[in-house]
Amino acid sequence: MRLSWLALSNVRNYAALDFHPAPGLNVFIGANAQGKSNLLEAISLLGTGKSFRTNREADLIASGFQSASVSGGAHVRAGSVNLSCTVTATSRGTRKAYSANGRPVRYAAFLGTLNVVTFVPADLQLIAGAPSGRRRVLNGALAQEQPLYYRDLVRYQKALAQKSALLRSADEPDADLMAVYNETLVAAGTALMLARDRFVTAANAEAGRAHAAWSGGRETLELRYEPNVPYEIPTGEAIGAALAQRLRAAAAAERARRIPLAGPHRDDLGLLLDGRSLAAYGSQGQQRTAVLALKVAEYTVMHQRTGEAPLLLLDDVLSELDADRARAFLEGVEAYEQAFVTATHLPHDLPQSRVFTIEAAVLREIASTARARAC
Amino acid sequence: MPNPGSIAGPVASLINEFSKLPTVGPKTAARLVFYLLNRPRSEAQSLAEAILAVKDRVRLCSICFSITEEDPCPLCTDERRDRSLLCVVAEAKDIYSLERTSAYKGRYHVLGGLISPMDGIGPGQLRVKQLVDRVGSERPQEIVIATNPNAEGEATALYLSRLLVPLGVTVTRLAYGLPIGGDLDYADEVTLAKALEGRRTL
Ligand SMILES: [Zn+2]
Numbered sequence: 001m002r003l004s005w006l007a008l009s010n011v012r013n014y015a016a017l018d019f020h021p022a023p024g025l026n027v028f029i030g031a032n033a034q035g036k037s038n039l040l041e042a043i044s045l046l047g048t049g050k051s052f053r054t055n056r057e058a059d060l061i062a063s064g065f066q067s068a069s070v071s072g073g074a075h076v077r078a079g080s081v082n083l084s085c086t087v088t089a090t091s092r093g094t095r096k097a098y099s100a101n102g103r104p105v106r107y108a109a110f111l112g113t114l115n116v117v118t119f120v121p122a123d124l125q126l127i128a129g130a131p132s133g134r135r136r137v138l139n140g141a142l143a144q145e146q147p148l149y150y151r152d153l154v155r156y157q158k159a160l161a162q163k164s165a166l167l168r169s170a171d172e173p174d175a176d177l178m179a180v181y182n183e184t185l186v187a188a189g190t191a192l193m194l195a196r197d198r199f200v201t202a203a204n205a206e207a208g209r210a211h212a213a214w215s216g217g218r219e220t221l222e223l224r225y226e227p228n229v230p231y232e233i234p235t236g237e238a239i240g241a242a243l244a245q246r247l248r249a250a251a252a253a254e255r256a257r258r259i260p261l262a263g264p265h266r267d268d269l270g271l272l273l274d275g276r277s278l279a280a281y282g283s284q285g286q287q288r289t290a291v292l293a294l295k296v297a298e299y300t301v302m303h304q305r306t307g308e309a310p311l312l313l314l315d316d317v318l319s320e321l322d323a324d325r326a327r328a329f330l331e332g333v334e335a336y337e338q339a340f341v342t343a344t345h346l347p348h349d350l351p352q353s354r355v356f357t358i359e360a361a362v363l364r365e366i367a368s369t370a371r372a373r374a375c
Numbered sequence: 376m377p378n379p380g381s382i383a384g385p386v387a388s389l390i391n392e393f394s395k396l397p398t399v400g401p402k403t404a405a406r407l408v409f410y411l412l413n414r415p416r417s418e419a420q421s422l423a424e425a426i427l428a429v430k431d432r433v434r435l436c437s438i439c440f441s442i443t444e445e446d447p448c449p450l451c452t453d454e455r456r457d458r459s460l461l462c463v464v465a466e467a468k469d470i471y472s473l474e475r476t477s478a479y480k481g482r483y484h485v486l487g488g489l490i491s492p493m494d495g496i497g498p499g500q501l502r503v504k505q506l507v508d509r510v511g512s513e514r515p516q517e518i519v520i521a522t523n524p525n526a527e528g529e530a531t532a533l534y535l536s537r538l539l540v541p542l543g544v545t546v547t548r549l550a551y552g553l554p555i556g557g558d559l560d561y562a563d564e565v566t567l568a569k570a571l572e573g574r575r576t577l
Contacts, residue, residue: 109563147564158526165492174498177490180533 001114001308002338003043004080006072010062012038013361021338025353028342028363035361036342040118040313042070043340045085047116047311048144049098049107057094060087074114077308081113108150115144115310117299121320126294127271127278127287134269138196141298145305149195156188160265167258182247189264190240193227197234199301200225200269207290207297210332214289220274221293228266292325296332303335312339318347386412438509440485440502441467450483457481461515463506463535465489465522473521481519484509489527490534498534506535510542517545524551524569550575 008017013035028036037053041060044052051060061068071084084099098110126133143150163181166173204223211221231242243263250262271278271290278290303309312333318326318341327349333339341347346355356363386408393404411419435441436448443449450456450470460481464470467485486501498504510518518539522528536546552570 106563108565148568151565151568155526159530162492162526162530166497169492169495169497176537177492177498177530177534179537180530183533184530 001074001076001311003046003114003311004073004075006043006046006070008039008042009069010065011042011060011068011070012062014038014042015062015361017361017363019363021340022354023338025339025341025351027346027350027353027355028340028358029344029346029355029366030342030358031344034358036358037315038361039358039363040315040340040342043072043311044116044118044313045087046070046072046083047114048140049085049096049110052118052120052313052315057087057096058089061089061094072114076113083110083114085110108147111150112144112147115302115306115308116313117141117295117302117310118313118315119295119317120315121317123295123317124288124291124320126291127282131266131268135265135267137294137298138199138267138269141302142195142199144310145302146195149192152188152191152195155184156192156264159184159188160260160263163260167254167260171255173255178251182244185263186240186244186247189243190236192264193229193231193239193243193267194234194236196227196264196267197225197239201234202301202304203294203297205297206300207293210296211289211293213332214293214328219286221290222270222272222275223294223297224270224272226268226270228264228268229262288321289325292321292329292332296329299333299336309335309337312336314339314341316342316344319343319345323348439483440487440505441470441483455480458513459516460519461509461513461517462519462521465528465531469521479519481515481517486522486531489522490531491527503535503538507538507542510539510544515544517547520546520548522548524549 002023003021006017006019006021008014008019010016017039019039028039030036041051041053044050045060051057054060067086067088069084069086071082073080073082082099082101086097088095088097096107098105098107100110100113126137139153143153159181163178163185166177166181200223207223208221211219229243229246231239246262254261271282271294273282273286273290276282278287282290299310299312318329321329326347330351341350341353353368354365355367356365389408389411390401390404393399393407394401396404399407411422432444433442434444434446436443436446436451438447438451441448441450457480460479461484462473462479462481463484463486464473465486465488470483470485473479473483484502484506486503486506488496488501490496490498490501509515518535520532520535522531532548539546550573552573553566
């Protein structure tokens with residue numbers, strides 16, 4: 001898929017922007033705080049309805065204004081589609097509205113139209129960081145790829161929040177009500193676990209392939225789904241039975257400690273090098289290379305499963321990588337149709353690309369580089 | 376919107392009162408007030424009286440907990456209504472939506488909300504016990520649960536069915552799915568999946 005135009009109105013430091021990106025690689029060069037990341041953030045808002053940088057959506061609105069709006073036109077397999085996402089300040093925070101081809105749509109229908117894979121410097125800490133970061137990778141990819149995954153995720157999270165409140169509210173919470181929430185957690189949780197199992201199986205193959213090419217086959221990278229509730233075989237039936245059984249077994253402890261103790265909200269994604277945990281034993285270099293392989297896999301699996309190449313958003317991350325890794329990464333996702341890259345300096349050895357400078361929210365095209373330029 | 380300090384006190388205070396109403400923002404409130412300023416006094420009088428009458432004369436029905444002028448309410452005393460059917464709704468306003476369809480001929484029970492422990496609302500805060508008592512004394516054959524198809528509506532329906540099924544009644548839920556006149560092409564996957572779950576034999 002490809003973005004053919006992008007329009008911003010009162011988004012962060014952009015009062016107004018009308019931009020027609022090229023297919024292939026679009027590179028934005030500029031000093032910090034000129035608007036490079038804001039531009040990528042706006043594209044991510046159009047794809048996922050969310051910022052990859054902040055949970056405080058009020059920050060997206062240019063100061064002194066009531067609302068920020070991003071719209072754009074995309075070429076997707078089904079044809080072309082015009083999308084928009086508007087964030088409006090309210091007395092209680094913000095409200096978001098989405099549209100597709102001029103018709104208002106709910107978030108669940110908006111998500112998955114324009115798929116994006118983002119890669120930011122913070123991702124380089126994914127392996128050393130908390131499991132929540134790795135779950136976010138799984139959820140982000142799966143929610144874009146499968147609308148029903150998003151529905152199940154929301155159902156699960158709402159039931160979990162209600163169950164937590166119920167456990168906090170009384171020593172002996174209403175047993176029928178607890179059973180109702182557990183029933184929903186099993187139904188939605190089973191769907192999440194099954195989807196994660198299949199996704200990680202596919203991603204493992206892709207990450208392993210990319211990593212083997214880089215290491216010349218000397219090291220073997222493995223991605224492993226580590227569910228909080230183990231099961232025998234990855235079928236809905238087996239997973240559902242294991243989850244229901246585990247929730248029954250945990251019931252007394254959950255009442256005593258007044259928090260939900262088991263379920264896919266505690267899942268993890270394990271990364272292993274030659275069978276050893278990268279988080280525990282990997283060097284910083286090994287961890288970085290593994291994250292690159294994970295990102296290549298995320299991209300490739302989304303591409304394979306949706307039949308369309310997602311947009312690739314690389315915010316300030318190429319400069320964090322040495323030249324070899326940066327090149328290896330771009331070659332790893334060579335099937336991209338369109339990518340957006342920000343950097344403070346023009347990275348060396350880029351494939352054919354259009355290059356823009358950004359200064360105080362003004363874009364200027366400076367050159368089209370060919371690969372030959374770096375020679 | 377005019378600066379509140381620059382307009383007459385009564386105008387500003389009525390704008391303020393209107394903006395407290397649900398779905399009414401300050402702009403709409405100002406439009407309503409300036410509309411009323413241009414209408415005859417009698418019209419304003421009947422509006423004011425209608426508002427007070429709602430507060431002074433309307434109370435809850437002691438059987439179904441709907442709002443009514445007489446207790447029990449006309450729906451509960453109407454002998455033509457089917458006693459074998461009891462429809463459970465979250466709020467009294469939901470009765471008006473269902474009655475507009477003229478498709479339902481049974482009686483109602485208003486819960487007074489939906490179960491949501493996060494908001495401090497458990498079964499004890501709603502008229503759940505009264506519902507169980509009614510099922511025991513009135514012996515309906517079928518309970519139709521007409522709560523919203525959101526997370527709280529779903530949990531409330533599942534909870535009620537756990538309580539009521541053992542009492543020997545049939546418990547049903549409203550089906551949801553595709554809007555009439557809608558197009559399969561335009562239905563999102565989530566709506567379609569719900570419609571599939573609620574499919575039935577022809
Ligand atoms: Zn009544």
